[in-house]
Amino acid sequence: MDSSVHLDNVVMEFGDFTAIQKTDLKIESGEFFSFLGPSGCGKTTILNMISGFLDPTHGDVKIGGQGMRGVPANKRPTSMIFQNLALFPLMTVAENIEFGLEVRGVSKGERKKASDRLLELVALEGSGTKKVSELSGGQKQRIAIARALAVEPQVLLLDEPLSALDLKLRQHMRIELKEIQRKTGITFIYITHDQGEALTMSDRVAVMSAGKIQQVADPITLYRDPKTAFVASFVGENNGIKGCVTQLNNGIADLDCGVLGHLQGRVQSGVNVGDNATLFIRPEHFRLAAENNMLTIPSAIEEVNFEGSYLTLNANTQAQTSLSIQLGSHQYTDSLVKGAPVSLSYRAEDAVVIGGADHV
Amino acid sequence: MFSQLKARFGSSLAVGILGMIAIWLLGMVILPQLLMVDYSFRPNLFPSEIGGPKDVYSLGNYETLFSNLIHLKIFLKTIWSSVLVTALTLLVSYPIAFYLAKVATPRQAAFCLLLLVIPFWINEILRTFAWYIILAYKGPLNAMLLGLGFIDRPIRFLSGDGGVLIGMVYAYILFMIFPIYNAIESLDSNQVKAARNLGAGWIRTHWRVIIPHAKPGIATGCIMTFMLAAGSYAVPSLLGSPGSRWFTQIIYNWFFEGGDWNQGAAYAFLLLIICIGFIALVMRIFKVGLGDIAK
Numbered sequence: 001m002d003s004s005v006h007l008d009n010v011v012m013e014f015g016d017f018t019a020i021q022k023t024d025l026k027i028e029s030g031e032f033f034s035f036l037g038p039s040g041c042g043k044t045t046i047l048n049m050i051s052g053f054l055d056p057t058h059g060d061v062k063i064g065g066q067g068m069r070g071v072p073a074n075k076r077p078t079s080m081i082f083q084n085l086a087l088f089p090l091m092t093v094a095e096n097i098e099f100g101l102e103v104r105g106v107s108k109g110e111r112k113k114a115s116d117r118l119l120e121l122v123a124l125e126g127s128g129t130k131k132v133s134e135l136s137g138g139q140k141q142r143i144a145i146a147r148a149l150a151v152e153p154q155v156l157l158l159d160e161p162l163s164a165l166d167l168k169l170r171q172h173m174r175i176e177l178k179e180i181q182r183k184t185g186i187t188f189i190y191i192t193h194d195q196g197e198a199l200t201m202s203d204r205v206a207v208m209s210a211g212k213i214q215q216v217a218d219p220i221t222l223y224r225d226p227k228t229a230f231v232a233s234f235v236g237e238n239n240g241i242k243g244c245v246t247q248l249n250n251g252i253a254d255l256d257c258g259v260l261g262h263l264q265g266r267v268q269s270g271v272n273v274g275d276n277a278t279l280f281i282r283p284e285h286f287r288l289a290a291e292n293n294m295l296t297i298p299s300a301i302e303e304v305n306f307e308g309s310y311l312t313l314n315a316n317t318q319a320q321t322s323l324s325i326q327l328g329s330h331q332y333t334d335s336l337v338k339g340a341p342v343s344l345s346y347r348a349e350d351a352v353v354i355g356g357a358d359h360v
Numbered sequence: 361m362f363s364q365l366k367a368r369f370g371s372s373l374a375v376g377i378l379g380m381i382a383i384w385l386l387g388m389v390i391l392p393q394l395l396m397v398d399y400s401f402r403p404n405l406f407p408s409e410i411g412g413p414k415d416v417y418s419l420g421n422y423e424t425l426f427s428n429l430i431h432l433k434i435f436l437k438t439i440w441s442s443v444l445v446t447a448l449t450l451l452v453s454y455p456i457a458f459y460l461a462k463v464a465t466p467r468q469a470a471f472c473l474l475l476l477v478i479p480f481w482i483n484e485i486l487r488t489f490a491w492y493i494i495l496a497y498k499g500p501l502n503a504m505l506l507g508l509g510f511i512d513r514p515i516r517f518l519s520g521d522g523g524v525l526i527g528m529v530y531a532y533i534l535f536m537i538f539p540i541y542n543a544i545e546s547l548d549s550n551q552v553k554a555a556r557n558l559g560a561g562w563i564r565t566h567w568r569v570i571i572p573h574a575k576p577g578i579a580t581g582c583i584m585t586f587m588l589a590a591g592s593y594a595v596p597s598l599l600g601s602p603g604s605r606w607f608t609q610i611i612y613n614w615f616f617e618g619g620d621w622n623q624g625a626a627y628a629f630l631l632l633i634i635c636i637g638f639i640a641l642v643m644r645i646f647k648v649g650l651g652d653i654a655k
Contacts, residue, residue, distance in 0.1 A: 074558075088568075
């Protein structure tokens with residue numbers, strides 16, 4: 001069954017405010033797709049448009065190739081898991097799960113069968129007669145998933161459903177969600193501001209900022225090849241160094257970074273000699289000793305934090321910018337103290353040059 | 361409570377405050393009511409016979425109602441009409457309460473609440489009398505309906521129970537709207553979205569999600585409206601016809617026209633007791649606990 005979701009040149013405006021700028025995006029059938037962005041970036045608006053609580057001002061949402069304009073929320077083949085779960089507190093667990101089937105006129109016996117099967121899927125067999133208030137946070141979470149799956153949606157929408165859980169449970173639920181998605185083969189559309197969630201679970205991620213999709217890519221590409229300065233700094237940690245492009249050579253740009261001298265990094269199309277650009281180097285790509293073909297930035301250690309499996313360092317450069325560095329904790333030595341000079345080194349292939357110096 | 365008051369105001373003032381409350385409660389509420397209970401069990405006698413051999417406690421005054429078929433009929437009709445008033449008020453109030461709580465923007469809600477409250481700054485008699493004018497045979501409502509061609513001759517709104525029902529729905533609407541509004545407002549809007557998302561239409565969403573949540577508010581509103589309607593005097597006397605007398609009018613007559621306070625007190629207590637019993641029964645049927653209402 002085609003359960004793709006196509007945001008077909010969708011624009012959403014509220015009065016003068018454009019919540020979603022023109023967006024054209026196709027989410028494939030059976031994909032685990034995430035919208036990642038800070039709060040207020042419009043990701044919930046996108047979810048509301050897909051689920052039918054909002055109709056886009058322009059364009060249309062197509063689910064399985066079918067235009068959804070004017071189709072009310074209760075007639076769409078989507079189901080949603082709410083941030084606060086929104087389980088019905090006055091119904092039992094089974095009644096919650098069966099609600100969508102009851103609406104569809106499914107007989108009592110069939111409903112019971114379905115809820116038993118779903119309770120088994122979420123590993124809560126035999127809790128059908130419990131009250132919602134008797135469940136723990138993680139159990140409620142699973143009931144919300146079961147309730148959403150009961151109506152056999154083509155698309156499951158998840159609105160930051162894990163944000164209320166504690167860290168351990170959250171990590172556990174990530175694995176479970178992925179597992180459920182694999183078992184059911186339903187298209188999952190996941191909204192989150194937590195990049196860890198987006199990166200670990202998703203097939204593809206759309207990074208959003210201010211109503212605009214910045215980049216759509218699989219997690220590894222997103223991390224390695226951010227297309228915009230926003231993505232580079234929002235997804236994972238990053239150090240941005242501003243400069244002016246002086247040379248382009250085989251996909252490597254040379255930047256004049258003032259007192260830091262000439263630094264290099266991989267460059268994508270759209271950057272020309274003479275442009276202002278930002279060089280992004282991830283903290284884990286720095287080395288303390290230069291090897292062959294490495295570029296160095298002389299700095300002084302400002303702060304050392306030991307975090308167990310890794311170390312984080314802050315270092316001041318001559319340009320008075322602070323860089324953060326992450327090292328494996330086996331690299332810890334007594335010489336790493338405040339004020340100690342270090343030659344921070346990196347490979348040009350590990351750094352990314354993005355046009356425009358105004359974002360960082 | 362005493363220790364709190366003492367800590368705040370000192371013991372002499374605390375005693376004073378509590379003493380005044382006690383006097384007020386005892387003198388203005390409890391004693392008069394007890395006196396009425398006492399009255400209701402005694403026969404109505406000439407002053408000279410009071411304290412004499414005829415002055416004994418009996419259930420005679422209470423039995424009167426059940427032997428007087430006209431009074432009994434009016435009594436039952438009062439209960440039934442109050443049920444009707446309650447149902448109609450609920451029907452009118454629920455959509456308004458839902459609109460105020462979940463649909464309207466804060467500005468719209470404030471504006472609507474103002475519109476609802478302002479008429480209640482005017483006293484009940486005048487408000488009811490306004491309806492008397494509106495519903496009159498040659499009144500503006502008939503004129504409008506005639507003018508629009510919906511009817512070809514005026515309707516006597518005030519001859520049956522219609523006028524009384526309309527007047528009471530209007531008089532008690534706030535007592536219904538506010539508890540329901542409060543109850544619905546406390547409902548998480550995501551519950552409504554979740555129901556919609558799972559495929560429920562509007563009717564089912566209300567029936568399965570919003571109304572169950574609002575049940576305590578609905579119960580509170582219904583009880584208040586029912587008690588007020590059953591105990592109403594002004595509306596039936598102004599808008600009622602001779603054929604639609606209310607039981608309160610009979611009680612009034614016993615007190616002030618018949619001069620039989622004993623009989624009047626017994627009737628008043630019967631109305632109170634049966635209304636409470638009726639409410640308890642209805643609460644049981646709809647599985648509403650006292651605790652729900654206190655929320």
